[in-house]
Amino acid sequence: MYQQFKARADGVSAEVYRFDTKTAVLEFVRQFLLEEGVADRRGFYSLWAKGSFLNGMDRQTLPAIPGLKFEVTRELAADARIGISQMHWALADTGTLVQDSTAIEQRLVSSLSSIHIAIAPTAGILPDMPTLLATVNPKKCAYLAMITGPSRTADIERVLTIGVHGPERLIILFCDELGGAG
Amino acid sequence: MGTEFKEAIHEAVNNANLTGALGKFSEAYKVNRAKAYEGIDFEELRGRIAELKSFAASHLEELSAQFEQNATALGAKVFRTCDPAMVREYILQVARDNNVKTVVKSKSMATEEIHLNAYLEKAGISVGETDLGEWIIQLAGQTPSHMVLPAIHMTKEEVSDLFSKEVNERLNSDIPRLVKVARERLRPMFLAADMGISGGNIAVAETGSIVLMTNEGNARLVTSLPRIHVALVGIEKLIASYADIAPILKALPRSATAQLLTSYVSIITGPTPNTDGSMKDLHIILMDNRRSEMAADPKFKQALQCIRCASCLNVCQVFRLVGGHVFGKVYTGGIGTILTAWFDELKKSEDIQSLCIQCGNCKEVCPGKIDIPDLIMEIRRRLVQEQGLPLLQKAIYSVVNNRRLFHTMLRAASLAGKPFTSGKFLRHLPLFLADLTDNRSLPAIAAEPFRDLFKKIRQPECTEKAVFYAGCLIDFAYPEMGAALIKILNRAGIEVVFPEEQTCCGAPARYSGAYEVAAGNAIDNIKALLSVDAQYVVSACPTCTVALSHEFISTFESLGQTEWLPQARELAAKTVDFSTLVKKLVDEGRLSLKEGRQLGRITYHDSCHLKRTLHVAEQPRELLGKAGYELTEMFECDTCCGMAGSYSIKMPEISTPILRRKLQNIKDTGASLVAMDCPGCVMQIRGGFDQDDSDIKVRHTVELLAEQLED
Numbered sequence: 001m002y003q004q005f006k007a008r009a010d011g012v013s014a015e016v017y018r019f020d021t022k023t024a025v026l027e028f029v030r031q032f033l034l035e036e037g038v039a040d041r042r043g044f045y046s047l048w049a050k051g052s053f054l055n056g057m058d059r060q061t062l063p064a065i066p067g068l069k070f071e072v073t074r075e076l077a078a079d080a081r082i083g084i085s086q087m088h089w090a091l092a093d094t095g096t097l098v099q100d101s102t103a104i105e106q107r108l109v110s111s112l113s114s115i116h117i118a119i120a121p122t123a124g125i126l127p128d129m130p131t132l133l134a135t136v137n138p139k140k141c142a143y144l145a146m147i148t149g150p151s152r153t154a155d156i157e158r159v160l161t162i163g164v165h166g167p168e169r170l171i172i173l174f175c176d177e178l179g180g181a182g
Numbered sequence: 183m184g185t186e187f188k189e190a191i192h193e194a195v196n197n198a199n200l201t202g203a204l205g206k207f208s209e210a211y212k213v214n215r216a217k218a219y220e221g222i223d224f225e226e227l228r229g230r231i232a233e234l235k236s237f238a239a240s241h242l243e244e245l246s247a248q249f250e251q252n253a254t255a256l257g258a259k260v261f262r263t264c265d266p267a268m269v270r271e272y273i274l275q276v277a278r279d280n281n282v283k284t285v286v287k288s289k290s291m292a293t294e295e296i297h298l299n300a301y302l303e304k305a306g307i308s309v310g311e312t313d314l315g316e317w318i319i320q321l322a323g324q325t326p327s328h329m330v331l332p333a334i335h336m337t338k339e340e341v342s343d344l345f346s347k348e349v350n351e352r353l354n355s356d357i358p359r360l361v362k363v364a365r366e367r368l369r370p371m372f373l374a375a376d377m378g379i380s381g382g383n384i385a386v387a388e389t390g391s392i393v394l395m396t397n398e399g400n401a402r403l404v405t406s407l408p409r410i411h412v413a414l415v416g417i418e419k420l421i422a423s424y425a426d427i428a429p430i431l432k433a434l435p436r437s438a439t440a441q442l443l444t445s446y447v448s449i450i451t452g453p454t455p456n457t458d459g460s461m462k463d464l465h466i467i468l469m470d471n472r473r474s475e476m477a478a479d480p481k482f483k484q485a486l487q488c489i490r491c492a493s494c495l496n497v498c499q500v501f502r503l504v505g506g507h508v509f510g511k512v513y514t515g516g517i518g519t520i521l522t523a524w525f526d527e528l529k530k531s532e533d534i535q536s537l538c539i540q541c542g543n544c545k546e547v548c549p550g551k552i553d554i555p556d557l558i559m560e561i562r563r564r565l566v567q568e569q570g571l572p573l574l575q576k577a578i579y580s581v582v583n584n585r586r587l588f589h590t591m592l593r594a595a596s597l598a599g600k601p602f603t604s605g606k607f608l609r610h611l612p613l614f615l616a617d618l619t620d621n622r623s624l625p626a627i628a629a630e631p632f633r634d635l636f637k638k639i640r641q642p643e644c645t646e647k648a649v650f651y652a653g654c655l656i657d658f659a660y661p662e663m664g665a666a667l668i669k670i671l672n673r674a675g676i677e678v679v680f681p682e683e684q685t686c687c688g689a690p691a692r693y694s695g696a697y698e699v700a701a702g703n704a705i706d707n708i709k710a711l712l713s714v715d716a717q718y719v720v721s722a723c724p725t726c727t728v729a730l731s732h733e734f735i736s737t738f739e740s741l742g743q744t745e746w747l748p749q750a751r752e753l754a755a756k757t758v759d760f761s762t763l764v765k766k767l768v769d770e771g772r773l774s775l776k777e778g779r780q781l782g783r784i785t786y787h788d789s790c791h792l793k794r795t796l797h798v799a800e801q802p803r804e805l806l807g808k809a810g811y812e813l814t815e816m817f818e819c820d821t822c823c824g825m826a827g828s829y830s831i832k833m834p835e836i837s838t839p840i841l842r843r844k845l846q847n848i849k850d851t852g853a854s855l856v857a858m859d860c861p862g863c864v865m866q867i868r869g870g871f872d873q874d875d876s877d878i879k880v881r882h883t884v885e886l887l888a889e890q891l892e893d
Contacts, residue, residue: 008442074407074457078373094443101448104406104455111402130428138389138424138451142256143405146447151399153361154439155315155331157338158207161361164314165368166399166446 001092001125002174008095009172012149013162018122018174022053023061025119025175030063032171033082036115040066042079047072049109051086053119053178072105083109083167087120087147089135090174093128094148097172100136101145110147116167118147121178183832187508187533194504195835199337204502207334211496214440215547224549227433232487232551234426238387238418239477239486245387245420246468253390253466256452264470266296273298273379273412274305276465280410282307282376286368288394288401289313290381291329291490292414292469294512295525298379309379310371312400314364321348327506327514329492330438335505368400378404382415383490384430385468388423391451392466395434395444402446409456410463417473418486430489433549437491472524481560481740485520487550492517494544494554499822499840500537509534516544516554523561528568535561537836539829540693541822542794556736562695563740571696585685585706589633625659625865632661636680639668644677647716648763649756651707653726654686655861663861666888667722670764673891674773676717683710687729688737690828697737704734708749719753722760722884724792724860725827731757732795759792760884761859765801768808774892779810781890783853786813787844787867788820789860802859802883809890811855816847825866845870848878855879857886 006016019025038046046068048054054062054070062070069076077083085106089098097118101107110116126132136144151166162168194200238245250260261272277285285307287293299309299320311320315332319325321344326332333341338355345363346353353363380401384393392413394401405411421427427449435441453462476482495501495515506514510530513521516538523531538558545553632652648671656663668678688703707730711719721727734750767773784806792798799820803813824830824840844867848856854877858864861882868880 012442012445074373078369096443096447102454104457107402107406108457111399111406128428129431130425133425133428138386138391138449139256142450142452142454144449144451145402146443146449148443148445148447150445152397152445153314154397155313155318155333156336156341156357156360157203158210158331158334159338159357161358164361164365164398164400165312165372165403 001127002122004092005090005095005125008093009149010095012095014095014149014170014172016172016174019176021177022057022175025053025173026061026063028173029084029117030065032117033063033065033068036082038065038067038082043081045069045076045080046082046084047076047080047109047113048084049086049105050103051119053086053175072108074108077108077112080109080113082115082117083113084117084119085109087118087124089124089126089132090120091128091132091146092125096146096148098132099145099147100141101143102141107143107145110145111166113167114163115169115171116147117171117173119173119175119178122174122176123179183536184533190508191504191833191835194508195839197505200335200505201503201839203334203337204505208496208502211440215436215493215496218436218440218442222432222436227429228549228551230429231433231489231549234421234429235487235489235550236484238420238422239483241422242417242420242474242477245422246417248387249385249390249420249468251390252388253452256390257461258390258452258464258466260466260468262468262470264474266469266471269296269414269467269469270298270301272467273414274302274307276410276412277302277305277307277377280376280463282410284308284310284371284375285377285379286310286312286372286375286404286408287316287379288381288396288404289316289332290379290414291513292381292416293379294326295416295471296469298414310368310375312368312372312404313396314361314398317364317368318344321345325507325511328495329490329514329518335507372403372407375408377410377412378408379412379414380404382413382419382466383434384421384427385415385419385466386424386427387420389451391424391449393427393431394448394450395431395446397439397441397445399446402448405448405450407457409458409460410465412465412467414467414469417468417470418488420468434489434491437493437547437549476524482520482524482557484552485517485524485557487552488517489550491549493547493549497543497547499541499543500539500836503836503839504537508537516558517552520554520557520561528561528564531561532565535565536832539822539824539826539836539840541790541826543821546794559693559695560740562693563697564695566695566697571694585683589685625869627658628661630661632657632664633680633682635661635665639665641668641672641677644672644675646676647679647714648676648718648720649711649714649716650678650680651684651687651711651719651721651726651730652680653721653723653861655865656722659865660861660882663722663882663884666882666884667720667760669888670773670884670891671720674767679714679716681710681713683713685710687726689725689729689733692729692733692737693827693829697741700733700737701741701743704729704737704750705746708734708746708753711753712749716756718758718763719756720758720760720763722859722882723862724759724789724796725862727757727759728791728795730754759796759798759859761802761805762796762798764887765805768805775805775809775887775890776892779890780812781810782812782855783814783851784811784855784857785816785848785851785853786819787816787823787848787856787858787863789858789863790822790826792859793820798859802857805887806857806883809887811857811886814851814853816851818843818847823863823866825862827862830866841866841870845874845876849876853878855881857881857883859883
């Protein structure tokens, strides 16, 4: 299912990677933030929203990059270049990421920043939409968000253009070590 | 037809930007849509959608109440109303109660329907559309021309002019740069807005959820950043269960924009936290505005199965020529015509319903399985019922309904047409009829109609009989097609009978909404065609075949007339189109075509009624192939030629470019011969080539096959 997901997500201009361990994911993120020039000034922040990936992790092991922040506010999110958040599921047949986004910070980092890094459990890949709808209990998930590729429009002369109101890049990092979400 | 409407058509078909953009889009859409549906059983999928939406349409009151109960239990405020004015007042009241100064909106046709923006602006509230297309038309002071792509009628140059004014900087027409400008300009609006207004693609009664789909990500911001969220949902968006979301999410993006899924889908089930820790003030408005009335109408209930994908616009031959604005200010295209007749008023659809050429393309692709052309016909019927026919048409149909007078006049026309005839064509017609021959020569009325020719044809002794229904065109313009049919059937041992009392099939009257006239024609024909005991009733005109096999029945049903229904059904069961019958005879070994012939290249034009109502496409191709023709398919082989009965007379400005496109597609194949199964299409296309002085031959399949019979 991972291969199917990757093919579909590639098809909508997402960038998909897969790692065995959380350590490998952290290393990728560290490198990526450095390359993208994340810094402690407006427009260059990187915000990392809460999630099981971060839970219980020794802060010492997290990348020490000025501008990388673990508190998410509306003001900081508006000035962030990169948002990092954790997804709960993925749909193989459309290359879609799915998150219980009820907590507002989850939506802030993934909708306001220019680049969205989405970490997802490889075990969370579901075959399709009907499976997802049978898995999620909407009464316990007030805001179910699905993301398929970066923000796009074709409203001017039907020319596909990436990055209107949402992120212009979507980087998906699957991690085998993260247990299935649920 | 109003002068203003005629002018709008004239302006649109002469707007090269518009027709160019829409033409390219429709071509790309067809290919991309097919790709998006690869591996999916579309018929099964749309069957499920039609079923679940139809169930919802039958239970609007229950589902609304259930939705209200569930959403309210979660903390949302649900407001249900029939009245658009109440919707506007409610939203303004919420805004005033909360001291709202600015509103950001994601795309919502329901808000367009009730002209919400103007109302709020008048009350001093600033309203910003955030969907890029909607923002463009808001800046331009226009209305959407397409449900999914509201600014499809505008060029990048026009957009750059608008944006330049807005940001006070001279911008060029680089599209990525323009998109960036929109992002930068709208971002502070999102962050500052006190209220977000959205529509709803789906509303789930079981859970009180609303589903929002966007590609740009604006609905996520509209529903997340402002402290108040108002969702305006038409009650036709209700579905019963959460699991029912899946088939709609599967079809809507594929049909709308040929995507597997939109970039963003949000399912909102109750209020969520705001950034300041408070809970969202979530208002969901369930708006009726005549939707329940529609659900109670046995004919129009199915229109509520619409999921607003706009594929009926994308495949419409007329839409791609005139664009959306000719249709009106809110809902456009095929389904838009129907929604305008209901949500606005029947009278408003008077002009726009006449745009429909009845080619049936939209019916084929509708994921809600709505018979859009049939519903437009029903609008026509009701308009005629309410207002009566225009005088000229009334005069014509009173003649058509009197078989003897009609046929006498057609014979007379054969003489009267003489001064304008050149060879086999009428090249010029006097005065107001001149439009008819502007781009196409009409056939001269035959000196000897088929009904006279028939008496002279000697047929061999046969064991089986077929009744031939000629239809007006073969009878009075192309009798040779009828003679060819007799030759073929005789060879298979079938005697052809021609009951003289047969008359016009009623299609012209029906397509003008004059169902009473059509019913009169139907009765005359039923009497005539069932007067002989025969195995088949065969016709070489698909429009006539459809009349005999489908429309006599539905005309009676629409009028609530039951007397002739059993006979109409008996006739329908016997009726067969020419190619299907001949293919069957060849397959049964009763008829052979000459073997091993090499007759050269040919291309085939699919007639609308044959392909999309009778579902016949392979039979004529196989027969022509067997006869020795080498088939080269033309681009858009099954796209209408623009004839469509009297459409070419009523709408020459639209019919002509459709014909021109067809002629070009035929020429592009390089074939010197084009075949088709419909005398109406022959008349249109042959007339077009005659005007062009082209030597491409236009023939009915019946004539070509008659030349290739094994002795």
